[in-house]
Amino acid sequence: MLELSELSCGYGEVVAVQRLSLRLEAGRMLALIGPNGAGKSSALGAVAGHVKVLGGRLTYDGATLERLTPGERAARGIAWVPEGRRLFGDLTVRENLTVGGFVRTRRAEAANLERVVALFPRVGERLRQLAASLSGGEQQMVAIGRALMAEPRLLMIDELSLGLMPKAVTQIYQALARLRAEGMAILLVEQNTRHALGAADSAVIVESGRDVWSGSAAEAARDPALLGHYLGHG
Ligand SMILES: Nc1ncnc2c1ncn2[C@@H]1O[C@H](COP(=O)(O)OP(=O)(O)OP(=O)(O)O)[C@@H](O)[C@H]1O
Ligand SMILES: [Mg+2]
Structure with a gap:
């Protein structure tokens, strides 16, 4: 469903990602891991349409993405939960879910809100609360919920667990x-390697903008030497 082949992207003179390749199918989860500044966020930004592609190919559902605006990509089912979540703190949770995201139709909106609440009951209990008053974990649930309002088929989440309580992460x-399990493709950027590798099907380790290792997540999780080599811990 999503394929990056030798993708390079960056900002003006700065090349953030160089020849990064990965493949992700529907109903699969891929963890993109690597040290700070490796280019993980930039790679997600390039897929979402916010970071300039400098070379290589970006394919989604067999078609090239480069010419599409971020809005057109969202309409085709690509959702992105950016690092730091970027909620509107002085709007309610409900407003963040309904006006903060990409809106389809009113009827779809009501059905999607129900789905989000079913998935995250805590969000349902807090619909009238200001987003700024939520815990970090609840805010992350709202940010993911907002992305789900657009009925994505590809969900990209940057720094999923950073700063959150273990229970919320679980x-x-x-x-x-x-x-x-419902068939969504999930592309995850995580600091918490253990969690990410425990949940994902496949993993790509990024270092200085390049993919230095890719394979099954279970294989990476079983290999402390591999993780130690690239990430400096086991
Ligand atoms: N807006 C920007 N303008 C210029 N350079 C940038 C910008 N954002 C990121 N970079 C550079 O691109 C490179 C990759 O950064 P990126 O944020 O993608 O890494 P990351 O793997 O997400 O790191 P982290 O784990 O710290 O979030 C870095 O060298 C960074 O300094
Ligand atoms: Mg980042």
């Missing part, structure tokens, strides 16, 4: 497992 991973 709940979010359970929700992602359900989405994956």
Whole structure:
């Protein structure tokens, strides 16, 4: 469904990603891991249409993405939960879900809101609360919920668990497992390698903008030497 082949992208003179390749199918989860500054966020930004592609190919559903605007990509089912979540703190949770995201039709909106609440009951209990008053974990659930309002087929989440309580992280991973089982493709950027490799099907390790290792997530999780080599820990 999504394929990056030797993709390079960056900002003006700065090349953030160089010849990064990965493939992700529907109903699968891929973890993109690597040290700070490796280019993980930039790669997601390039897929979402916010970071300039400098070379290589970006294919989604067999068609090239480069010429599409971020809005056109969202309409085709590509959703992106950026690093830091970027909610509107002074709007309610409901407003963040309904006006903050990509809207299809009113009827679809009501049905999608129901789906989000079913997936994250805590969000349902807090629809009238200001987003700024939520815990980090609840905010991440709202950010993911907002992305789901657009009925994506590809969900990209940047720094899923950063700064969140373990219990919230577990709940979010359970929700992602359900989405994956329903056929969604999930592309995850994680600091928490153990969690990411435990949940994902495949993994790509990025270093200085390049893919230095790719394979099954279970294989990477079983190989502390591999993780130690690239990430400096086991
Ligand atoms: N807006 C920007 N303008 C210029 N350079 C940028 C910009 N954003 C990122 N970069 C550079 O691109 C490279 C990759 O950064 P990126 O944020 O994609 O890495 P990352 O793997 O997401 O890192 P982190 O784990 O810290 O989030 C870095 O060298 C960074 O300095
Ligand atoms: Mg990043």
